Each structure stands twice: as C-alpha cells, then as structure tokens.
Amino acid sequence: MFKRNMRQWMMRITTYADRLVDDLELLDWTDAIKAMQRNWIGRSNGAKVDFASEAGPISVFTTRPDTLFGASFMVLSPEHPFVDQLADPARTPGIAEEIAAYRTQAEGKKEFELQDDTREKTGVFTGAYATNPVNGEPVPIWIADYVLMGYGTGAIMAVPCGDTRDFEFARKFNLPIPAIQEPPASWFEERGLDVTLDTRQWPEAFVGDAPYVNSTNEHLQLDGLVNKVEGIAVMNAWLERSGAGETTVNYKLRDWLFSRQRYWGEPFPIVYDADGNPHSVPDSMLPVELPETDQFAPRTFDADDAMSNPESPLDRLDDWMNVELDLGDGLQTYRRDSNVMPQWAGSCWYQMRYIDPLNDDRFCAVENEEYWMGPRTDVRPDHPGGIDLYVGGVEHAVLHLLYARFWHKVLFDLGHVSSVEPYARLFNQGYIQAYAFKDEREIYVEAAEVVGNTDDGWTHNGEPVTREYGKMGKSLKNAVSPDEMYEAYGADTLRLYEMTGGPLDSSRPWETRDVVGMYRFLQRLWRNVIDESTGECTVVDTPADADTLKLLHRTIDFVRTEMDELHFNTAIAKLIELNNAVTKLDATPREVAEPMVAMLAPLVPHIAEELWSKLGHGSGRDDGGTITYVDFPVADPLLLVDDTVELPIQINGKVRSRVSVATDADKATIEAAALADPKVIEALAGGEPKKLIVVPGRMINIVV
RNA sequence: GCCGACGUAGCCCAAUUGGCAGAGGCACAGGCUUUAGGUGCCUGUCAGUGCGGGUUCGAGUCCCGCCGUCGGCACCA
Numbered sequence: 001m002f003k004r005n006m007r008q009w010m011m012r013i014t015t016y017a018d019r020l021v022d023d024l025e026l027l028d029w030t031d032a033i034k035a036m037q038r039n040w041i042g043r044s045n046g047a048k049v050d051f052a053s054e055a056g057p058i059s060v061f062t063t064r065p066d067t068l069f070g071a072s073f074m075v076l077s078p079e080h081p082f083v084d085q086l087a088d089p090a091r092t093p094g095i096a097e098e099i100a101a102y103r104t105q106a107e108g109k110k111e112f113e114l115q116d117d118t119r120e121k122t123g124v125f126t127g128a129y130a131t132n133p134v135n136g137e138p139v140p141i142w143i144a145d146y147v148l149m150g151y152g153t154g155a156i157m158a159v160p161c162g163d164t165r166d167f168e169f170a171r172k173f174n175l176p177i178p179a180i181q182e183p184p185a186s187w188f189e190e191r192g193l194d195v196t197l198d199t200r201q202w203p204e205a206f207v208g209d210a211p212y213v214n215s216t217n218e219h220l221q222l223d224g225l226v227n228k229v230e231g232i233a234v235m236n237a238w239l240e241r242s243g244a245g246e247t248t249v250n251y252k253l254r255d256w257l258f259s260r261q262r263y264w265g266e267p268f269p270i271v272y273d274a275d276g277n278p279h280s281v282p283d284s285m286l287p288v289e290l291p292e293t294d295q296f297a298p299r300t301f302d303a304d305d306a307m308s309n310p311e312s313p314l315d316r317l318d319d320w321m322n323v324e325l326d327l328g329d330g331l332q333t334y335r336r337d338s339n340v341m342p343q344w345a346g347s348c349w350y351q352m353r354y355i356d357p358l359n360d361d362r363f364c365a366v367e368n369e370e371y372w373m374g375p376r377t378d379v380r381p382d383h384p385g386g387i388d389l390y391v392g393g394v395e396h397a398v399l400h401l402l403y404a405r406f407w408h409k410v411l412f413d414l415g416h417v418s419s420v421e422p423y424a425r426l427f428n429q430g431y432i433q434a435y436a437f438k439d440e441r442e443i444y445v446e447a448a449e450v451v452g453n454t455d456d457g458w459t460h461n462g463e464p465v466t467r468e469y470g471k472m473g474k475s476l477k478n479a480v481s482p483d484e485m486y487e488a489y490g491a492d493t494l495r496l497y498e499m500t501g502g503p504l505d506s507s508r509p510w511e512t513r514d515v516v517g518m519y520r521f522l523q524r525l526w527r528n529v530i531d532e533s534t535g536e537c538t539v540v541d542t543p544a545d546a547d548t549l550k551l552l553h554r555t556i557d558f559v560r561t562e563m564d565e566l567h568f569n570t571a572i573a574k575l576i577e578l579n580n581a582v583t584k585l586d587a588t589p590r591e592v593a594e595p596m597v598a599m600l601a602p603l604v605p606h607i608a609e610e611l612w613s614k615l616g617h618g619s620g621r622d623d624g625g626t627i628t629y630v631d632f633p634v635a636d637p638l639l640l641v642d643d644t645v646e647l648p649i650q651i652n653g654k655v656r657s658r659v660s661v662a663t664d665a666d667k668a669t670i671e672a673a674a675l676a677d678p679k680v681i682e683a684l685a686g687g688e689p690k691k692l693i694v695v696p697g698r699m700i701n702i703v704v
Numbered sequence: 705g706c707c708g709a710c711g712u713a714g715c716c717c718a719a720u721u722g723g724c725a726g727a728g729g730c731a732c733a734g735g736c737u738u739u740a741g742g743u744g745c746c747u748g749u750c751a752g753u754g755c756g757g758g759u760u761c762g763a764g765u766c767c768c769g770c771c772g773u774c775g776g777c778a779c780c781a
Contacts, residue, residue, distance in 0.1 A: 032708050036776055039707060044780080062781060075781090119779080146779045156781045164705090165779055252780060397776075469774095489743075500729070502717055506709095507774080511716065516743060517729040523744075558720095570718065573728035580728090583745095648724040653762045655724050693761050699723050703761050 004310065008259035008339065009268065013406045017041050017251045020405055026384040028425040030505075033397050040398040042252025047236055049157060049245035051130040053141065055085040058130055061152035061250050064162065065239060066222060066231030068134045069215040070180035071157035074141045075123065075169070077149040078103045083126065086141055092127035099124055099143065106145040121146060121169045132157075133244035134235075135217055144169065152250055160205065167205035177202075181210040256403065258341060261312035263296045265340030271323060272335050279327050279334065288336075291320035314338040347400050348407035351387055351422065366416075374418045385419025394428040401426070427566060430507035432498065436476035437465040447478035469509065480510050492604035493519045499568035499603065522607055525579050525600070528588045529611050537614045544589040551581055552592050553639035559599050560632065568603065575600060590615070595633035649674050650701040651683045659700070667694045674700045 013020075021041050024034045047065040050057035051074060058074065076083055078099070087095040102124045123144030132139050139157075146165055147156050160170035160177040170177050177199040183206040188195045191203055197213065212231060215222035220238040225231050239245035259268075267288045269281045281288060293313070301308040314321065315338040325334050349363065355372045356364035375385035386408075401423070408422040437450045437458055445460040452458035458465050472479045485494045496518040502508050531538050544552070555578045562571040578596060582588050594615060601608035609627050618625020642663055647670065649657040657679040661670050671694050674680055683704050691703035 030709090032775085035708055039777055042777090042780065046781085060781080064781080121779085144779095146781095148780070151780045153781095158781090163781070165781080168779095250780085252777090394775075497729090500717090506717090508716060511730070514716065514730045519743060520745095521729085570727080573718070576728055646724095650724080650762070653760095658724080691761055693723095695723060698720095699762090701723080701761050 006259075006310070008257060011256035011258045011406070013256045013403075014251060014253055016406050016409055017043065017253050018249075019409060020253075020402065023384065023405075023409075023421060026382055027421060027423070029423075030426070030428065033394070033401070033426060033428065036397040037402055040253065040402065042250075044250050046248060046250055047232075047239055047245050048153070048248045049133065049239060051133060051139070051157065053082070053086065053130040054128060055082040058082060058141075058155050059153045060155050060157045061248065062157060064159065064228065064232070065235040065245070066212070066215075066228050067159040067162045067180060068132070068157065068235060069212075069222070070159040070161050070178055071132050071134075071139060072137075072160060072178055073139050073158045073170070073175055074130050075144045075147045075156050075158050075166075076126075076141060077147045077154040078106050078143045078145055079149040080143070080154045082155075083143055086126045086128040088127060092125075095124075095127055099126070102143065102145075121165070121172045123169065123173065125173075133242070134220075134238075140175070142169075142173070150254060151252065161199055161202075162205055162207060164205045164207065167202075178214060180213060180215050181206060182213050183208075183210050256406075258345070259339035260342050261298065261310055261339060263290070263293070263313040263340070265342065266345050267314070267340055268337040270337040271325065271327075272337070273332065278337075281325070282327070290314075290340075291317050293317055312338045312340075314340070344400060344403045348404045349411070349422075351390075352417070363416075366418075369416075370418045373422075375420075376424070384421035384424060385417075386421045386424040389425045389427065390423040391427045391429055393431070397428075427505065429504050430502075431471050432510050433470055433507050434472045434476075434478040434480060434510045436468045436470055436478040438468065439463055439465050444475070444477045447476075448480075472510065480512060485512075485515060489515055489519045490606070492522060492607050496522070496572060496604055500572045502569055504566050504568060521576050521579065522604065524583050525596075526607065526611070528579065528582050529593050529597070530614055537616065538587065539590045539593045539615065540587040541590050542587075544592050545585075548581065548585065548589070548592060550639050550642075551578060552595060553635040556595060556599065556633045557635035557640055560635070563602070563632075572603060575603075598627065598630050598633050601627045601630070645697060647674075647697075648699045649677055649680060650699060651680065652703055653701060656680075656683065663697070665696070667696060670694050670696060670700060674702065 021038055021043055024037060027034070044063055046061055046063040048059050048061055049065060049068065050059050052058075058076070060074070062068075076086075083099060084096075087099050089096050102122070106122075121144060123142045123146075126141045126143060128141045129138040130141055131137070146169070147154065156166075158166040158169065159180075160166040160175065161179050162181065167177065169175070179197040179199050182195075182197060185195055187206060187210075193201060193203075196202075209227045211226045212222040212224070215231075219242065220234060222231050222234055225234065236247050240247070267290060269286055269288045270278050271281055272278055291314070295316070296313055298313060299311040299316070301310075314336070321336050321338065323334050323336060324331055326332070327334075352364045352369060352373070356362075356368045359365055373385050373387055376383040404422050408417065409420060411417045412420050435447060437445050437447055437460060439445050439460060440463065445465055450458050450460045450465060458467055468476070470476050470478070482494060485497075493515060497515045500518060501514070526532075529537060529539055543549075555574050558574050559571045562568070562574070575596070578592075582592060582596070593611075597608050597611045597615065601612070605628075612627040612630070613625060617627070644660050645663045646658050646660050648655045649659055651657075657677050659670075659673045659677055661673050665673075671692060674692075674694070675684075675689075680702060683702070687704070689702045689704055691701075693701040693703075
C-alpha cells in the first residue's frame with residue numbers, strides 16, 4: 001500500500017462553518033446532536049502568530065497567545081512544507097535521511113496508534129531556529145507527529161510550562177521549560193511540592209489561570225494580570241499593533257472530499273480539453289448518466305509499483321470517456337471526469353424530490369418547496385423551514401446531517417429554496433439491542449443457543465460463556481429476525497412491542513418473551529369487538545356507563561397529547577388500560593369501541609382496519625370505508641373533570657390521610673376540610689399548625 | 705482527556721415537570737377453561753428511586769460531590 005496525491009473535487013463546506021454552527025440555534029434537535037455537530041465543526045477562537053525563520057515566516061495557530069513568552073521551541077508536522085528547506089545537510093549532516101526515516105515510520109503508524117495520547121513523544125530536531133516575535137529569542141524548530149498537518153497551520157509554538165503535550169516533549173528531549181505563570185499554592189500542595197518557579201521540579205504542565213511572570217517587554221506587560229481573558233486581550237492587541245499576528249478563528253471541520261474512484265455514483269458534469277482545463281458540460285446534456293458496463297472492479301496493480309496511477313472503473317470506458325463537443329471553440333474532443341460523487345450527493349436533497357417527483361425540469365417546483373418546506377413563521381418567528389419531522393438513527397449525527405445542511409444552505413443562497421435548513425425537527429430513535437455471548441476464546445457464539453441466567457451463569461453447548469450487550473447484528477451473532485416475530489405474532493404485535501418497550505429515543509434490549517404481552521392485548525381487543533366463534537361483531541348500541549365514558553375521554557385526551565410528543569409507549573399503556581376496562585363490561589358499547597379502534601389505527605393499522613370494517617364501515621378504499629382517513633377522536637372537555645377530588649393530606653411531608661373536596665373548592669374550603677380530618681386533629685393535639693400549605697387540586701401539607 | 709445522555713421492583717419502563725412512588729408489559733404464585741397444549745382467561749404477591757451531602761413545608765425530579773453504564777470526539781495546539 002502506498003499514498004498518492006490525486007486531483008479531486010472538494011466542496012468548500014468550511015466557508016459555511018459559522019452558519020452551520022450558528023443556525024443550530026434555529027433547529028428543534030436534541031442538544032446531544034447539536035453538541036456533536038458543534039464538536040465536529042470545532043470552532044475555536046485564537047490567534048495566528050508568525051515566527052520568522054530562514055524558510056520564511058512560520059505561522060502557528062494558538063488559543064493561548066497570552067503564553068507567547070513561554071514559547072521556547074516550535075514543532076512542525078512532519079509533512080509541513082517548510083521542513084525540507086529548514087533541514088540543511090550542510091549544517092546538520094545526515095538530517096535529510098533522519099527526517100525521511102521519521103516520516104516513513106510516522107506514516108506507517110496505524111491510526112489508532114497516532115490517536116493514542118499516552119504514547120511516548122517522538123521527534124527530530126531540524127537544526128534550524130525561528131525567532132519568537134515577542135522577545136526576539138531564537139527557538140529550535142523540531143518536527144513531531146503529535147502535530148497534525150490537518151489542523152491549524154500544521155505548526156505550533158510549544159509552551160511546555162502550560163501545555164501537557166509540549167511539557168512531555170520538552171522532558172523527553174531535554175528542552176528548557178521557562179515558567180510564565182505562577183500556579184497557586186494549592187496546585188503545588190496537591191503534588192506534594194513547595195511553591196517554586198523552577199519547572200525542573202514540576203511533574204507536569206500547569207494549565208489554567210494564574211498570575212503571569214516573565215511576561216513583560218518594553219512594548220507590553222502581562223505581569224500583574226491574573227486571568228487569561230485579560231492576558232489574551234493584551235497580547236492580541238500587541239500582535240495586531242506590531243504586525244506579528246492577528247486574531248483568527250480556526251475550525252476542525254475540513255473541506256469535503258467529493259470524488260470517489262468507483263462505478264456507482266453520479267458522474268461529474270465536467271469535461272477536460274486537450275490542455276487538461278475543466279469545462280462544465282452544457283445544460284442540454286444533463287444529467288450525465290453512467291455508461292453501461294459489466295466491469296465494475298478497479299484495476300489492480302503490482303503491489304510494489306509505487307509509480308502506477310490509480311484508474312477508476314469509468315477511466316477505461318473510452319467510448320463514454322471521450323466526447324465530441326462544441327463549447328464555443330468549434331467541435332473538439334473532450335475527456336470526461338472519471339470520478340463519481342459519493343452517496344451523500346443524493347442523500348443531501350432526496351427529500352425534496354418527494355414533494356415533486358414527476359417534475360422533469362427541476363428537482364422540485366418553487367411553490368412546492370415553499371408549501372411543504374417553507375419557514376413556518378406561524379410556529380415561531382425564527383423558524384428556519386425544512387421538513388417537519390425527520391426520524392433517523394444517531395449514526396448520521398455528523399456526516400449526512402451536516403452535509404445535508406450545507407447543501408441546503410447552498411441551494412438557499414442560489415435562490416432555489418425558501419428554507420435555510422432542511423430538517424426543522426429531528427428525532428433520533430434508539431436501537432433495539434440484544435445480549436451477545438463470547439466463549440473462552442473471545443469468539444461470539446449464537447446468542448439464541450445460549451442457556452442460563454444471571455445467577456447461575458451462561459453456557460453454550462455446555463461451555464461457559466460471558467454476556468455482553470450491543471447492537472443486533474451478524475458480528476455479535478445476536479440478531480433476532482423480524483420475520484420470525486412476524487410469523488409467530490403478526491406485524492401489528494411486532495410494531496406494538498417495539499413501540500411500547502420504552503421511549504422512542506432510548507435503546508433497550510430485545511426480549512422475545514415480552515412480545516406475548518402485546519399479542520394478548522390485541523387478542524383481548526379483538527374479542528371485545530368480535531365473537532371469536534362466529535366472527536360476528538358484538539358491539540352494542542346502548543350508551544356506555546358514566547365511568548367508562550369518562551375513562552374513554554381521558555384516554556383520548558392523554559393519547560392525543562402523547563402521540564404528538566411521539567410518546568408511543570405511554571399512549572399504548574393508556575390504551576391497554578382502556579381495553580382492560582372494556583373487557584370487564586358485559587358488552588362493548590359502540591361509542592367506546594369506535595374511538596378506541598380509531599386511536600389504535602396509527603399503531604396497529606392492520607387489525608384496526610379489519611375491526612373498522614367489521615364495525616360496519618365498509619371494506620376499504622372502494623366504498624370509502626378505510627380507517628386511514630378517519631379523524632383522530634377528540635375528547636369532550638366536560639367529561640375530563642370530576643365533581644370531587646380526593647386530596648392527600650401530608651403531615652410533616654408524609655401522607656397520613658385523605659380528604660374528598662369539590663374539584664373547584666377554594667383554598668379556605670380545603671383548609672377547613674383538612675383541619676377537620678381526625679388524623680390531623682390527633683396530630684395537632686389541640687395546637688395550631690406551624691405551617692399549612694394547600695395546593696388546590698394536588699395536596700395539603702401540614703407542618704406541626 | 706473533552707462533550708453529551710442515563711441510573712426507579714427480578715426485567716423493560718410510568719410518574720401531570722417540585723406535590724399521593726406505580727400506569728402498562730414481562731416474570732412469579734394460585735385458580736379457571738381445554739381431550740391436550742399455551743400464543744387462552746381470572747385473581748394475586750413481593751419489593752425499589754446508584755452512593756453522600758444541600759435547598760425546600762415537600763425531592764425520583766433542583767444544586768454540589770462521588771460511583772457506574774452507554775454514545776460521540778480525541779496528541780485539535
């Protein structure tokens with residue numbers, strides 16, 4: 001395997017970094033996902049500082065310009081473009097070879113090794129020095145793989161007294177560690193030291209706020225300041241004044257590599273002329289479609305042939321690759337771009353195609369986008385627009401969801417959409433997980449074949465196994481096929497089981513034995529409406545009794561609210577409660593059965609549709625009988641209130657008695673009722689309560 | 705290391721957002737139905753807010769400190 005530089009398409013998502021961070025405020029997304037996106041974009045405020053060197057000024061990015069006086073060496077990433085110029089073999093014999101060797105071993109490191117921050121620091125001194133702009137001191141320039149070319153400028157000013165990594169590096173290579181802050185006495189105490197500015201005694205770097213020392217020259221003074229906010233402000237002002245640097249914002253987010261060297265994907269609408277200059281193909285030739293082929297594999301090369309050029313599957317299809325066009329300079333032969341776009345190219349905007357799927361001219365008509373996705377300023381003034389609700393897995397937190405937001409903003413800037421964001425509300429459903437089991441060789445065994453329990457342990461074919469927990473899948477051998485559940489219980493039971501186990505956004509273990517509970521519920525529901533032996537509908541047209549009617553309307557009220565909030569688990573629990581109550585009746589009144597079935601329709605559409613039909617509403621679309629378009633029931637507010645309410649009476653915060661009062665009773669009435677309670681009289685023993693708290697409709701608390 | 709979520713009964717989970725700890729399901733026990741079986745029906749039991757402080761008349765809920773689990777990022781200057 002070898003690395004190779006390639007010419008590829010990039011999307012300049014970094015120019016949208018600020019808007020992608022700031023507009024998160026407009027979104028009805030969870031804080032967790034917003035935090036992940038902020039973290040991924042990684043905006044940090046700091047300063048760019050130039051250190052003069054023989055290869056030219058070396059720019060560094062730092063969030064702590066206030067520590068510039070402590071910058072006693074510099075570290076460049078091994079791939080930094082200045083390295084070869086700085087490493088002068090005339091000054092340091094053999095340096096070029098040493099650096100080449102270091103680069104090779106750094107490149108060879110696996111990614112997980114590079115990310116392991118406990119790994120011992122390594123590096124090479126280039127032999128060159130730069131100048132610290134704040135004090136004119138020469139500082140040695142090193143290269144080390146703990147500085148990443150992909151972040152900031154690929155070079156850092158090392159402040160070993162105040163940065164853990166720089167401290168470790170200085171210790172390893174015996175570099176001086178000048179102190180520029182005096183840590184508080186407590187810092188030394190915790191480390192069993194006397195207060196000292198002799199950093200040779202420090203066990204680690206001091207990171208934080210402390211009074212500055214050795215941080216003054218004729219132009220600026222940090223000594224005397226005690227916090228970094230002030231220190232940074234003073235230093236930044238000097239950097240701008242002196243021209244040695246400037247304040248800047250840095251991002252972790254990189255530009256988006258948009259080319260793939262494979263067959264499947266949208267081809268780029270780009271052709272190259274004989275001189276290799278790119279041209280976009282004329283609109284009349286859009287869209288550029290993939291050519292037919294039966295050769296999808298990339299070309300393979302001799303493993304040692306480091307000079308070979310990669311070839312994408314499209315490259316060799318010359319009939320397609322070469323195209324005769326008149327782009328204004330007469331008919332000429334052009335060669336197509338042989339890259340294709342990544343899968344995100346489609347997932348960034350597929351949702352807009354749904355709102356105008358037959359449109360041949362545009363991805364969707366302007367008015368369709370405005371109707372379905374335009375900003376809902378009636379909901380809130382800063383509503384960004386976008387689709388109302390997007391349900392998906394949290395695994396898309398930073399790639400799909402960030403790319404789609406970027407893409408949408410580009411379309412907005414180009415005037416193609418009226419919404420600034422694609423997904424106004426995002427909901428991440430949890431995963432159904434399952435236990436997985438490993439044998440003594442640490443190999444996963446089929447979870448379905450494991451027997452045992454938590455107390456006695458678990459075995460597989462008689463061998464002891466250990467239990468883990470994770471996403472269902474082939475690798476953990478713990479998947480439960482939905483087909484089996486469907487075969488055994490039907491789709492409605494499976495749906496209900498998945499929705500009722502807990503909140504939609506929480507992950508939880510699959511428990512096959514629990515599924516039967518929902519199956520029983522649906523059977524009870526069926527029997528409440530249908531005679532099992534005859535198949536006839538058994539509901540009666542006599543009115544429901546008062547209690548049942550109240551329960552029905554409370555259920556309607558509750559389920560409506562909970563469905564809106566996507567709290568399917570609690571909605572289902574309430575519907576089971578209602579059904580259980582109906583089961584106890586001699587016959588099911590139609591005025592209860594119909595709204596109950598209507599409420600269940602979104603949750604268990606198949607059995608609900610069947611019951612609706614059996615209730616006499618025709619048999620489906622043709623005679624208008626489908627339940628799909630039946631309005632969700634609405635609760636009668638008059639049936640939601642009771643005449644009387646039983647309130648708990650607490651004495652010193654513990655429930656000691658109860659009292660029934662009229663629902664609309666005022667405080668004084670409730671107070672009088674509570675004080676007349678025998679238990680209260682006994683507790684007061686003739687005295688006055690120290691305090692009496694009455695919360696109408698809730699409770700009474702008496703402090704004695 | 706940083707960021708985020710979470711911790712309630714044997715298990716999965718509720719709790720009107722500071723107000724009676726228990727809605728629902730599973731499991732368990734007893735009974736019923738059935739030729740039989742349970743993927744049928746009825747009745748019922750037990751016990752719990754991770755730990756330590758604080759605020760409050762009142763804390764599962766708010767605050768502080770620990771412990772633990774899960775997820776994301778990570779030598780990010």
